[in-house]
Amino acid sequence: MQIPPCVMRWLKPSPGCFLLRCQPLATLALILVLGVPGTRVLANPPGSLEEAEAFLEKHCARCHNDERMAGNWTLSDVSMDDVARGVNLNDWEAVLRVTQRGEMPPASRPKPGHEELAGFLDWLQGSLDSYAQANPNPGRATLRRLNRSEYSNAVRDLLKVDLDLRESLPADDSGYGFDNIADVLSVSPVLMDRYMAVAGKVSRLAVGLGSSQPYTTTYSLPKDGSILNQGVPAYDERVSSDLPLDSRGGGVFRYYAPHDGEYEISGYLNANTNNEVDRLEENRVSLRVPLSAGMHRVGISFRKNLVLDERVQVLRNTTEEVPLPTEAPVDLTLDFVVDGARVGSTQVPSYYMSPRYAQHNFPRDLLEINVAGPYTVTGPGNTPSRTAIFHCKPLFWPLDENYCAKKIIGKLAHQAYRRPLSNSDTERLMKVYRQAQAAEGYEAGIAAAIQAILVSPSFLFFYEQDPVDAAPGVVHAISDTEYAARMALFLWSSLPDEELLTLAEKGRLREPGVLRQQLVRMLVDDRALALEQNFAGQWLYLRNLEFHRADVKEFPEFDVPLRQAMKRESELFFSHILRSNASILDFIKSDYTFLNERLAQHYGIAGVQGPELRLVQLAPDSMRGGLLGQASILTVTSYANHTSVVRRGQWVLANLMAAPPPAAPPDVPALKTETASGKALNAREQLEAHSKDPACHSCHVRMDPIGLSLEKYDAIGRLREWDAGRPIDVTTAMPDGRQFEGLYGLQEVLMESRQQFAGAFTERLMTYALGRGLEATDQPQVRRIIRAAEANHYPMHEIIWGILTSEPFNDRMVPHDEKTTAALH
Structure with a gap:
């Protein structure tokens, strides 16, 4: 029986046995008789040294020797008694990892029997764990x-x-x-x-x-050029839960007032010129309001209180004379909002006439919101x-x-x-x-x-x-x-x-x-949202979504509200698992997600209304659920104008399985998208041609089946059935021969590897x-x-x-x- 590390260190308990505050010799006898609660005391690991040596000689030595140096590694560099001496632990952990995953021996070599493989893995893992228990090593603690x-x-x-x-x-x-x-x-x-x-x-x-001299804080509203959502202008929706229920368009931002005093809220309306960055004084609206010192949510929005003809004419950059509309413009109500409450309103025309062109009944939108102040400071608050x-x-x-x-x-x-x-x-x-x-x-x-x-x-x-x-x-x-x-x-x-x-x-x-x-x-606690924003944001590449720009010609639907909904779906999904103590296997496969109306429409899921994301139970045939059914993941693993089998496969291997393929060599040729005769190739055909090269095959054989199973999702995560004019086939097989089909098949493959x-x-x-x-x-x-x-x-x-x-x-x-x-x- 081995003495637990906390006894060896006498006064300070190790985490493995912190349930018992280890004391000096008086406690030692009790531990030797009863053991330590929560501590696994290992005897000799299963299997034997001789059996492990025989396994390596039979299944590894043919390739990993001084002559062939497969993987730039030879068994001559290590010794079977390394683990007992704490030598070459990185190499032995690598041997354990690739053998557990079935990556070694390779598919071209005879596979060991189940008992033979289990005996070797038990011996190697048991030896590594026994050494670690007898020789505690918490690793480096670098100044941070x-x-x-x-x-x-x-x-x-x-x-x-x-x-x-x-x-x-x-x-x-x-x-x-x-x-x-x-x-x-x-x-x-x-x-x-x-x-x-x-x-x-x-x-x-x-x-x-804080400064008592007036200064201006500016918030530019996100604009991305995509206008229509089922025929309705995107800026004709309620854009934030901080704005009134009957509002549309506009925007809201967080503003910190340094003092109690008066502040001027102003906004620039879209002039409908061909250059929206123009800030014309005639399109500026403003209101002075008292604010207390501290954080506020300040915004401007239009009130949805009338029915407009919302058909948008094509913008034309021309100097030709444009006929004026026969009807006078209808006034809209523009509300100034602080902390969710209306603090003032004004009327603005529903459209603006330009000498260069005109649009009739064009709904107004905001380009920018400013807050200036403080004026007439009354105190620090x-x-x-x-x-x-x-x-x-x-x-x-x-x-x-x-x-x-x-x-x-x-x-x-x-x-x-x-x-x-x-x-x-x-x-x-x-x-x-x-x-x-x-x-x-x-x-x-x-x-x-x-x-x-x-x-x-x-x-x-x-x-x-x-x-x-x-x-x-x-x-x-x-x-x-x-x-x-x-x-x-x-x-x-x-x-x-x-x-x-x-x-x-x-x-x-x-x-x-x-x-x-x-x-x-x-x-x-709300402070745990840091795990959502910092850990999940980087683990899942959600931070990259902000900088993703889908091709506007291929995907005109991809706009700011949709991108934000994609990101929030994955963040809320992570936070739900965290706060409810759900199984981490839900990341692979789940029957729920978080949707608002816009994202539900993107997924083809009915019955979800409004801009707020909420927990939604998924139908068995929804083709969603888990991380790999979410548009955020499918989008950040795609290119701007097309999907990427390789990116998606690499993402799953690296982020979900900790088994990333090696980096591609610098001279890898690009995929051929069409034949010599000009016929378009779909993703499967492109990769079949590419991976015929033996130098490429070893990596693609692991990545491609995963990426191909997700090909029914386009580059912004929508379901599709066709690519390059032909039906998409999502049946494929893992390197070990396991066949599967589509997202649900991939989820089952990953669930079989749940321990990994x-x-x-x-x-x-x-x-x-x-x-x-x-x-x-x-x-x-x-x-x-x-x-x-x-x-x-x-x-x-x-x-x-x-x-x-x-x-x-x-x-x-x-x-x-x-x-x-x-x-x-």
Whole structure:
């Protein structure tokens, strides 16, 4: 029997046995007799060394030798006792992975029998897991900067300022598919200048010292040139739930008012010239309204209170004289809206006459909304940020200003730094406060201290401390406050709140019952939307959808409202699985999705009305369900004017199965779209010709069947039956000979490989949680997580729980190079 790692480390429990707070020798005897709850104590792995050697010699040595070097790899590079010594673990994990997936031995070689294969896999996996259990290795813990999403969320939660600061900071680089990877989050002088500028602006806004001079904030409404939706202009629909029910067109945006005062809301109406970017003063409408300091949703919309002839004439760029309409234009009601309520209205003509051409009864639309102000400032207002910051108010001004300043700054810095403060932390911030207070006053001093907090390395960087004089390579449990910071960064992309920090400082956070309760609390909190936006947005390529531009000639229906509905369907689908603790297998196959009227029409699904997306049960023959039935995925894996079998197949292999094909060589020829005689080739015919090349076949044999099964969906995710003038055939077969047909057949193939999908999903989520790429030493932890979740069909919360209780998430190894950490201190 092996002694659990937490006993070997005496005082600090490993995640594998954190249910029992391991104590010194007094507990050791009990463990040896009873075992450790929740810990799998492995005996010798199944199979034998001799059988494993015989398997490799029989099925692998013919190709992977010094002469043939198949895959640029030979068995001479490794030894069967490597695992026991912790050597070449990357190679052995790769052997395990390709053998489990059936990729090796290749289809051209005799396959091992079931018992023979199972014996080898049991031996190899058991050996790797046994080594990992006896030799804990949580992997690298690199110094990590907050990326711009995390920075924005942290500022929001610290100061209660509802501002999106991401666009004010440069975009972050990505690694391993995510932009929160420590190794690629570099720091430059330009970036620090931006942090200084953003911190200065937001600290003064939060305190109530924003600019009192009027300035204009502009919002340009999205226009993409696609007009018709079943004969109805797209801008003739209600565009936002923040606008009145009887409204159409227009737009709404979030505006932060720096002070209580008057603000001017104005908009530019479409002039119906051939250049919509023109801003003509005669088409400007405006209204002054009082606004309180803080965040508002400000908009302009048309009221749908009359019936118009909505047939749109063709726009003509001509100087010819155009007859004027015989009837006078009908006036429309234009409403100014703040926080969902009408604050004023005006009348505008239903069309505009231009000397160059005319359109009769052309519904108006907005090009731009501006808010200017503040005018006649009346005060800083009672904002959530001021309430949160000034929890201490000086009673004997100015005698106890310093007392309150110290309490305010200390509370903010405690949460911002994610740990208890030292005296030097507090004194540095108080020094900044006193300098600004002497020059500009009490609130300016608080603002200056907040700015210093927001650019402090203790806020900008996520780093953890090692025990004093600990030798490089020593593994130790991170502190509870460091664990709380990791947990908040993972689930919220933000700071731990007061409840999480309090439990951590009391040493109770990692108690199983407490941790379970906190996990559920955090996942139902709105801050967990960060997982939808940051994890799912990158895992599923949803961020790419914003930049996808479908060919307007091939797909005139693809417009901004449709693209937004596609994206929201996948986001809400992910959030539903997350919050309801559904099985992650729903990502593969489900009988529900989220639709609004526009997207339902795109899918050919009846009975859904209105612009809001809601949960919809799918009919068995809907040809939807799961991620691969969603237009967002089908669109981002297509080109602008046609589908891509290769892109779709590669996406499934890489994102759902963690088995990406190798990158294509640089000299791969383009697919031939027609024969020499000019006959158009469909996707299947193009790929058959292309993959005849042996250099291409090995990759395409894995990707193409997946992509071909999805060919009944066009490049924007609509169902179709024809391609290149011929019916689409979606029957195909996997490399191992399994035949299937279409989406439903592909879903069944993926469900048969559910354990591989669960492992792939866990790897992706664990990469995101740790902020680093996974290594061979992490794979035994991934296997432990999916084994534990398998019994209950892989519920989402169990996958997250497994990550939160894993060694890489709980422990840290003292690095061999501590120069970076020393410099930070």
